[in-house]
Each structure stands twice: as C-alpha cells, then as structure tokens.
Amino acid sequence: MYRRVIIFSCLFVLGGCIYNNEPVPQIVYNHSSSTSKFVLPKVVKPKPIRKQVNYNVPADWLPPSGLEKRWTAIVIHHSGTENGNSAIFDRWHREGRHWDGIGYDFVIGNGTDSGDGQVEVTFRWRKQLTGAHCKTPQNWANEDAIGICLVGDFNKTAPTARQMQSLLKLIRFLQRRYSIDQSRVFGHNTTPGARVTDCPGRLFPMSRLKSSLGY
Numbered sequence: 001m002y003r004r005v006i007i008f009s010c011l012f013v014l015g016g017c018i019y020n021n022e023p024v025p026q027i028v029y030n031h032s033s034s035t036s037k038f039v040l041p042k043v044v045k046p047k048p049i050r051k052q053v054n055y056n057v058p059a060d061w062l063p064p065s066g067l068e069k070r071w072t073a074i075v076i077h078h079s080g081t082e083n084g085n086s087a088i089f090d091r092w093h094r095e096g097r098h099w100d101g102i103g104y105d106f107v108i109g110n111g112t113d114s115g116d117g118q119v120e121v122t123f124r125w126r127k128q129l130t131g132a133h134c135k136t137p138q139n140w141a142n143e144d145a146i147g148i149c150l151v152g153d154f155n156k157t158a159p160t161a162r163q164m165q166s167l168l169k170l171i172r173f174l175q176r177r178y179s180i181d182q183s184r185v186f187g188h189n190t191t192p193g194a195r196v197t198d199c200p201g202r203l204f205p206m207s208r209l210k211s212s213l214g215y
C-alpha cells in the first residue's frame with residue numbers, strides 16, 4: 001500500500017507543470033446582475049499557411065500537408081524537472097494522467113536524457129492534434145497554440161544556450177509559416193486565460209527571447 005502511494009506521489013511530482021494546471025476558468029463578477037461570466041481570450045483569425053518558403057529546418061518540423069492546422073499562437077513551458085525527454089514525458093502522461101500521450105508538440109532537451117538543444121517532434125505535431133499543455137476557457141490554447149517544452153526546472157537553473165538557440169530557430173520557423181506575431185508567443189504563465197503558474201520558470205529569459213523575435 002505504502003509503495004503504491006510513493007509511486008503515485010513520484011509520478012505526480014515528476015509530471016512537471018502540466019500536472020499543476022487543471023482548467024480553472026477566470027471568473028469576472030458582473031455587479032449589475034447576479035450572474036458571472038468567463039473572460040474569453042481575444043479571438044485571432046488564422047492566417048494562410050506559407051508553404052512555398054524554403055525554411056531550411058529539419059524535415060520532421062514540417063507537418064504532413066494534408067493534416068496541417070492553421071496555428072495562431074505559441075506557448076512555451078519548462079518541464080519543471082531536471083531531466084527528461086519526449087519518451088519519458090510521454091510515458092508519464094500516459095501512465096500518470098491516462099492521456100493519449102505527451103501533451104506538447106515539441107520537446108527541447110538539456111543534455112540529460114536527450115541532446116543539449118535537441119528538438120524532439122512528438123506525435124501530436126506529426127498528427128496535428130489538439131494539445132494537452134495549457135488549459136484555458138474554451139480550451140483555446142490547446143486548440144490553437146503550439147506547445148513547446150524545454151527540459152529543465154527554470155526556477156532553479158536557466159535554460160542552456162543551446163536550448164535557447166534551438167527554441168529561437170523553432171519559433172522563427174513557426175512564426176514565418178503561420179504568420180504568428182511575436183505578441184502571440186506566450187510563456188505558459190502569460191497565456192490569456194491560463195491558470196496562475198510560474199511555468200516556464202523565473203529564470204526563463206522571456207523578455208530577451210521576445211526582443212530576438214521578428215514580426
């Protein structure tokens with residue numbers, strides 16, 4: 001019995017930020033009536049996909065053209081763990097959460113269980129599925145935003161230089177392909193409608209990243 005409890009606790013702790021972000025819609029009280037309402041994030045109309053550009057990126061970053069969705073935003077996460085990779089998070093999310101697999105589209109390694117700066121593409125991106133990385137009212141972020149997870153606990157250490165280089169290259173590719181403005185590149189904690197969280201960590205250099213992005 002105790003062993004079961006310990007195993008369950010470990011899975012919970014190791015699960016990273018996703019486990020701490022159950023959907024909690026933001027509620028605003030309307031004082032003119034007794035009813036309350038959801039605050040919906042700004043609806044952004046998707047732009048056409050720019051398929052003819054030579055992106056010069058790894059082939060697996062390009063989704064199958066017959067399935068490709070018109071994404072409108074990007075959400076950045078940290079794993080909240082010191083180590084990990086796509087396969088490890090996939091197992092946690094299947095076994096710990098009983099999801100259909102890893103919640104993110106991309107995982108960027110930190111040299112522990114995958115290469116430092118290595119970009120792993122998950123089944124979610126290959127099949128262009130709705131994500132499971134950021135709950136919001138009406139699930140807009142999982143539906144419309146691409147989820148990128150960097151391995152690491154950025155409340156304790158900053159991401160590696162190679163992780164940031166890969167992240168920048170990946171975001172620039174996604175921005176160009178889907179015409180995503182840099183104002184639509186969010187940390188989990190600044191995603192409209194997302195529950196309060198410190199993900200992607202206090203040491204994640206969001207303002208430096210934003211200043212490096214075009215559009």
Ligand SMILES: [Zn+2]
Nearest residue numbers: 017077188199
């Ligand atoms: Zn997160």
